[in-house]
Amino acid sequence: MLVALAGGVGAARFLRGLVGVVPPEDVTAIVNTADDDTFHGLHVSPDIDSVVYTLAGASDPVRGWGLEGESYTVLDSLERYGAETWFRLGDRDLATHLYRTERLREGATISTVTAEIAAAWGVRSRLLPMTDQSVSTRIEVEGSGGRPIELRMQEWFVRERCEPTVLNVGFDGADVAVAAPGVLEALESAETILICPSNPVISIGPILAIPGVREVLASRRRRVVGVSPIVGGAPVRGPADRLMRALGIEVTCAGVARTYSEICGTLVIDAVDEALAPRVEAAGVRAVVADTLMRSPEVAAGLARNALEAVA
Amino acid sequence: MLVALAGGVGAARFLRGLVGVVPPEDVTAIVNTADDDTFHGLHVSPDIDSVVYTLAGASDPVRGWGLEGESYTVLDSLERYGAETWFRLGDRDLATHLYRTERLREGATISTVTAEIAAAWGVRSRLLPMTDQSVSTRIEVEGSGGRPIELRMQEWFVRERCEPTVLNVGFDGADVAVAAPGVLEALESAETILICPSNPVISIGPILAIPGVREVLASRRRRVVGVSPIVGGAPVRGPADRLMRALGIEVTCAGVARTYSEICGTLVIDAVDEALAPRVEAAGVRAVVADTLMRSPEVAAGLARNALEAVA
Numbered sequence: 001m002l003v004a005l006a007g008g009v010g011a012a013r014f015l016r017g018l019v020g021v022v023p024p025e026d027v028t029a030i031v032n033t034a035d036d037d038t039f040h041g042l043h044v045s046p047d048i049d050s051v052v053y054t055l056a057g058a059s060d061p062v063r064g065w066g067l068e069g070e071s072y073t074v075l076d077s078l079e080r081y082g083a084e085t086w087f088r089l090g091d092r093d094l095a096t097h098l099y100r101t102e103r104l105r106e107g108a109t110i111s112t113v114t115a116e117i118a119a120a121w122g123v124r125s126r127l128l129p130m131t132d133q134s135v136s137t138r139i140e141v142e143g144s145g146g147r148p149i150e151l152r153m154q155e156w157f158v159r160e161r162c163e164p165t166v167l168n169v170g171f172d173g174a175d176v177a178v179a180a181p182g183v184l185e186a187l188e189s190a191e192t193i194l195i196c197p198s199n200p201v202i203s204i205g206p207i208l209a210i211p212g213v214r215e216v217l218a219s220r221r222r223r224v225v226g227v228s229p230i231v232g233g234a235p236v237r238g239p240a241d242r243l244m245r246a247l248g249i250e251v252t253c254a255g256v257a258r259t260y261s262e263i264c265g266t267l268v269i270d271a272v273d274e275a276l277a278p279r280v281e282a283a284g285v286r287a288v289v290a291d292t293l294m295r296s297p298e299v300a301a302g303l304a305r306n307a308l309e310a311v312a
Numbered sequence: 313m314l315v316a317l318a319g320g321v322g323a324a325r326f327l328r329g330l331v332g333v334v335p336p337e338d339v340t341a342i343v344n345t346a347d348d349d350t351f352h353g354l355h356v357s358p359d360i361d362s363v364v365y366t367l368a369g370a371s372d373p374v375r376g377w378g379l380e381g382e383s384y385t386v387l388d389s390l391e392r393y394g395a396e397t398w399f400r401l402g403d404r405d406l407a408t409h410l411y412r413t414e415r416l417r418e419g420a421t422i423s424t425v426t427a428e429i430a431a432a433w434g435v436r437s438r439l440l441p442m443t444d445q446s447v448s449t450r451i452e453v454e455g456s457g458g459r460p461i462e463l464r465m466q467e468w469f470v471r472e473r474c475e476p477t478v479l480n481v482g483f484d485g486a487d488v489a490v491a492a493p494g495v496l497e498a499l500e501s502a503e504t505i506l507i508c509p510s511n512p513v514i515s516i517g518p519i520l521a522i523p524g525v526r527e528v529l530a531s532r533r534r535r536v537v538g539v540s541p542i543v544g545g546a547p548v549r550g551p552a553d554r555l556m557r558a559l560g561i562e563v564t565c566a567g568v569a570r571t572y573s574e575i576c577g578t579l580v581i582d583a584v585d586e587a588l589a590p591r592v593e594a595a596g597v598r599a600v601v602a603d604t605l606m607r608s609p610e611v612a613a614g615l616a617r618n619a620l621e622a623v624a
Contacts (some may be wrong), residue, residue, distance in 0.1 A: 041414035071385055077407030080432050091403050095389030102353035120392050
């Protein structure tokens, strides 16, 4: 059994590659839910949905997030009521949030609802939210008068377009959260544990902040292989650079290696970063060089194969 | 000031006519909410929405209910999750239900939310839900094994297409409900009170079942004028005939007159029913003959003018 720690789009593309080289049923993904938020009264789980839609082959191939062929009739209609519509929820996507919200209100856990949604899309891998409790990423940024302001992840990322300078990052509720059923067990029994090429601060970070996760990963460090989301000194997509810099992490694969060094024995780095391999290894992490830019599912499959072979 | 008791589509069309002959600001509509129901976790108020959309000139002119130019992307997408989609909620319409549901969850009353929704659509008349509490129409029908089954209004009307034979009708919660703010005051001070051509059993009936409403109407009976929704022995639209028959009410304008006789001094009946005028008057209700088939807003305006003149 293979277990992967996953954030959003980068993880989704990597997992699609992974299920091209191993049976999908052999894969368990533990997915970040600290970016979950409520819009128009609906519970939205951006990372879970990115993974589901991508594994179902239904994600928008250009944007990377959301569903292919979306319309925005509901969102546009909400403007009449003065609703904030900067978080672009498509009509097809809204059905998922309606279903999730109703099930949660009925008392179902996010684990149960995630499994139901994945099944509805024909996803054969097991998707586990990191926790069934509410954990929420908070981005502390510089306010106009010099006073720090706390933003929710989507507020900073989507509404503010990552412009406010980040001072700190926290995960509200993580310290008292309990890993979702199966999470620690999957990590303990996995043949290989993959850390997907996701934002190390706000995608993988929240998973590691769930009590027990970091400890079991540390105890299985030799079976853990990560894929650096930083290539040539910049994230492949998303705002990892701004967040890493704010936390004093060097924006290179060596910085990623140092961040993961306690929990990850091997890091796959991109060919363009081959010269940084000695600095990765200086952090006590074995460096494996591969093509990490997932331009197609085939490249992603090759990357997944390389990652698996690195700890075979 | 004019006050109208209103159900759904028939009332909406009548009110659109009314605001063509009097200033919209002078009209207060007290709207049935006993057909309200929850679909996909969203609070739907069919009669309020019919009135709002029609007064805004945005209702579907063919169906009569819902919005013009609707799409059903969300509803069709919900089928993937096994949701029941017999209640056809359009994408544009869903924005209204999302807004209403979120506001109610924030603690707003249905009165407040109705006023907000009406304002968002530019409706200048005052729309009052009959109550801020939950009142729910229950249709008792014959079950397959001879045992009675209780259905919610939309289950019987939409899902079951009015096919199960009706045994009885009740309004759950009406006995302990309180008229919404302004309802009794509006009825007490109104120059004229109109009973729109709505289903007397399940559209006007629930409003009359709210404690205090029937009493104030009875005390102002001479200022109350109704419009018969029954023309030529059948309802203009909807299932009033089946419901009236189940309750032993004759399906004619004379049956309507007897139902309303305690609270309504004058009934406008259609020209085709002129011969029934003596039977209406035998119930103690003055009969006024007019063209009541609202084929256009202009005809509706003429009908409204006739109704107002009948008690002028």
